[in-house]
Amino acid sequence: MRDSHNIRLAVIPGDGIGKEVVAEGLKVLDAVGLKAETTTYDLGAARYHATGETLPEETLAELRGYDAILLGAVGDPSVPPGVLERELLLKLRFELDHYVNLRPVRLYPGVETPLAGDHSIDMVVIREGTEGPYTGAGGVMRRGTAQEIATQESFNTAFGVERVVRYAFEKAITRPRRKLTLVHKTNVLTYAGDLWARVVERVSTEYPEVATDYCHVDAASMFFVTQPERFDVIVTDNLFGDILTDIGAAIAGGIGLAASGNVNPSSVGSASWAPSMFEPVHGSAPDIAGQGKADPTATVLSIAMMLDHLGLTAEAARVEKAVADDLAGRQVAGITRSTREIGDDLAARVTG
Amino acid sequence: MRDSHNIRLAVIPGDGIGKEVVAEGLKVLDAVGLKAETTTYDLGAARYHATGETLPEETLAELRGYDAILLGAVGDPSVPPGVLERELLLKLRFELDHYVNLRPVRLYPGVETPLAGDHSIDMVVIREGTEGPYTGAGGVMRRGTAQEIATQESFNTAFGVERVVRYAFEKAITRPRRKLTLVHKTNVLTYAGDLWARVVERVSTEYPEVATDYCHVDAASMFFVTQPERFDVIVTDNLFGDILTDIGAAIAGGIGLAASGNVNPSSVGSASWAPSMFEPVHGSAPDIAGQGKADPTATVLSIAMMLDHLGLTAEAARVEKAVADDLAGRQVAGITRSTREIGDDLAARVTG
Numbered sequence: 001m002r003d004s005h006n007i008r009l010a011v012i013p014g015d016g017i018g019k020e021v022v023a024e025g026l027k028v029l030d031a032v033g034l035k036a037e038t039t040t041y042d043l044g045a046a047r048y049h050a051t052g053e054t055l056p057e058e059t060l061a062e063l064r065g066y067d068a069i070l071l072g073a074v075g076d077p078s079v080p081p082g083v084l085e086r087e088l089l090l091k092l093r094f095e096l097d098h099y100v101n102l103r104p105v106r107l108y109p110g111v112e113t114p115l116a117g118d119h120s121i122d123m124v125v126i127r128e129g130t131e132g133p134y135t136g137a138g139g140v141m142r143r144g145t146a147q148e149i150a151t152q153e154s155f156n157t158a159f160g161v162e163r164v165v166r167y168a169f170e171k172a173i174t175r176p177r178r179k180l181t182l183v184h185k186t187n188v189l190t191y192a193g194d195l196w197a198r199v200v201e202r203v204s205t206e207y208p209e210v211a212t213d214y215c216h217v218d219a220a221s222m223f224f225v226t227q228p229e230r231f232d233v234i235v236t237d238n239l240f241g242d243i244l245t246d247i248g249a250a251i252a253g254g255i256g257l258a259a260s261g262n263v264n265p266s267s268v269g270s271a272s273w274a275p276s277m278f279e280p281v282h283g284s285a286p287d288i289a290g291q292g293k294a295d296p297t298a299t300v301l302s303i304a305m306m307l308d309h310l311g312l313t314a315e316a317a318r319v320e321k322a323v324a325d326d327l328a329g330r331q332v333a334g335i336t337r338s339t340r341e342i343g344d345d346l347a348a349r350v351t352g
Numbered sequence: 353m354r355d356s357h358n359i360r361l362a363v364i365p366g367d368g369i370g371k372e373v374v375a376e377g378l379k380v381l382d383a384v385g386l387k388a389e390t391t392t393y394d395l396g397a398a399r400y401h402a403t404g405e406t407l408p409e410e411t412l413a414e415l416r417g418y419d420a421i422l423l424g425a426v427g428d429p430s431v432p433p434g435v436l437e438r439e440l441l442l443k444l445r446f447e448l449d450h451y452v453n454l455r456p457v458r459l460y461p462g463v464e465t466p467l468a469g470d471h472s473i474d475m476v477v478i479r480e481g482t483e484g485p486y487t488g489a490g491g492v493m494r495r496g497t498a499q500e501i502a503t504q505e506s507f508n509t510a511f512g513v514e515r516v517v518r519y520a521f522e523k524a525i526t527r528p529r530r531k532l533t534l535v536h537k538t539n540v541l542t543y544a545g546d547l548w549a550r551v552v553e554r555v556s557t558e559y560p561e562v563a564t565d566y567c568h569v570d571a572a573s574m575f576f577v578t579q580p581e582r583f584d585v586i587v588t589d590n591l592f593g594d595i596l597t598d599i600g601a602a603i604a605g606g607i608g609l610a611a612s613g614n615v616n617p618s619s620v621g622s623a624s625w626a627p628s629m630f631e632p633v634h635g636s637a638p639d640i641a642g643q644g645k646a647d648p649t650a651t652v653l654s655i656a657m658m659l660d661h662l663g664l665t666a667e668a669a670r671v672e673k674a675v676a677d678d679l680a681g682r683q684v685a686g687i688t689r690s691t692r693e694i695g696d697d698l699a700a701r702v703t704g
């Protein structure tokens with residue numbers, strides 16, 4: 001897909017532990033030995049307080065020019081809820097049309113799960129990233145009075161649903177089990193659910209090799225805890241995907257290991273191409289920020305996803321193997337390492 | 353609250369295992385020795401297929417005359433998704449103004465949890481029951497075309513939020529830990545989330561004894577798996593409550609044990625009074641229907657909630673103790689009992 005091993009990367013460390021994990025991620029990326037040119041953007045809470053800016057238009061335009069974006073985490077209690085999330089993180093996802101939010105849920109050997117018994121967990125949640133209840137549409141009337149009404153709108157389009165569903169089928173046929181589960185709440189959210197169900201049914205006829213089923217979001221959340229083996233590829237809406245992937249992170253060893261890609265799958269050079277953005281699922285965790293306690297593994301796995309997305313599959317595999325090996329040794333070692341120590345160890349493993 | 357021990361109960365067994373578990377529930381209720389007058393309503397899939405009716409107006413009017421309603425489960429694959437859910441179950445919840453959907457999540461001694469390690473789980477989820485994304489509002493345009501748009505609307509009112517939040521605070525002060533957690537997604541669903549957050553903050557000033565905090569729904573879902581001890585009373589919206597309580601059911605030993613009450617807390621005799629409705633959290637489970645495999649315990653615990661709601665606290669305690677004792681003996685016994693056998697055993701324990 002790319003013929004040069006030269007990547008231009010925009011880095012947004014963001015807030016809290018975002019900065020710490022990104023530093024380690026870049027250390028590991030460096031160890032891969034690519035010619036990676038990185039530019040750091042100071043978006044996040046500090047910038048917001050200093051200038052009032054969240055994501056200036058010129059910065060957004062500049063970001064479009066990179067091969068990919070690496071993001072740490074955004075959000076801080078000093079900023080009103082929603083400001084950085086909506087005006088920075090979600091704005092990037094929406095403006096760069098990251099319609100595939102790719103979140104593997106995989107229990108690596110050696111990693112402890114909070115679930116009892118033996119589990120073999122290996123699924124990919126494909127969360128729609130640009131519509132559903134995340135558009136921000138809605139409003140408030142008579143705010144602060146006893147007659148206040150607040151609404152939120154979920155928008156779902158055939159265009160938006162079909163493209164992510166197609167991506168999910170394409171992912172499912174590459175996997176040994178070839179199973180795709182639609183997760184929604186069709187019995188209550190009947191309009192949106194009906195659209196999702198019809199699109200999945202229609203597209204499924206083009207993929208007879210893929211076994212397709214359906215699960216309500218409440219039941220799916222339960223099955224993540226009782227029978228995660230049930231799932232291979234899941235396709236779901238933006239909000240359900242948000243919830244499911246946090247449960248997924250929990251069962252696969254914790255939020256410190258969960259990687260994600262906000263992917264715009266359009267081909268390089270096409271009119272709709274834009275850089276994809278890779279980020280750990282965890283947030284900025286202000287409670288442990290600056291203490292070297294955060295696990296940079298999720299960021300490093302997000303970098304592996306990024307390399308894979310950029311067609312650098314061998315490099316991606318090296319990074320993932322470094323993580324897998326490190327995780328396999330953790331229980332044995334039983335020592336607690338700092339953010340930097342884990343980064344150093346992973347970088348050393350990548351160097352080989 | 354009630355001076356006679358005479359209750360008039362409407363029973364809607366519904367579909368699938370609903371019929372089986374309700375039969376056992378009534379057996380246990382009978383063993384309590386109250387003068388309970390029960391009338392059965394054949395609402396559900398069979399009635400829908402026979403007459404096209406889901407909940408006729410006259411039936412709804414009649415149901416208003418009972419002290420309480422016991423519901424098994426509704427839903428069947430032969431009926432299009434949403435029809436029975438929206439036009440029967442949710443219609444009852446909305447028309448009878450069941451604004452408190454009360455769902456305890458409690459791990460009884462002797463019950464196995466899918467979580468590793470020791471956990472002491474004892475919380476109550478108070479799910480708003482009459483608004484949010486459950487109103488059915490929304491629509492579809494250009495259905496079946498590439499330009500289709502489907503919307504769902506979440507409606508949230510100060511009136512609706514405040515009354516359930518007050519109920520939650522009243523519940524929290526009666527519990528030893530006196531802790532209330534609002535679960536929402538204020539950083540994305542900013543209009544609805546802001547209303548919920550402001551109402552909780554305002555009402556909290558009237559309950560200085562209650563420690564109040566906030567958790568995003570994705571994080572809360574994760575904490576249900578990793579640190580369920582974190583929660584005491586949760587108040588949340590209709591959809592988030594639906595998801596959380598299924599995870600809650602999973603961690604507390606499975607959907608076969610999870611009880612719920614759709615409560616209209618208005619005082620008997622007041623203009624807004626209507627019968628509350630008690631039902632297991634599980635669905636109709638068509639895959640195991642008619643095989644005597646369903647656990648009626650969730651229905652029996654729902655009956656205990658009903659007795660408590662009707663002011664029959666001693667009777668409620670007897671039923672709950674029967675369940676607790678039965679559960680405590682399960683691991684030891686290690687035998688699998690049929691729906692009827694569990695019902696018989698519980699009834700025998702209640703008789704004493």
Ligand SMILES: CC(C)[C@H](C(=O)O)[C@@H](O)C(=O)O
Binds near residue numbers: 075086281283
């Ligand atoms: C921070 C927040 C807006 C975000 C989301 O809800 O998508 C986060 O929870 C995630 O999952 O990436």
Ligand SMILES: CC(C)[C@H](C(=O)O)[C@@H](O)C(=O)O
Binds near residue numbers: 437
């Ligand atoms: C059957 C369905 C409409 C219902 C709901 O979503 O409320 C169920 O899941 C529940 O939790 O009682």
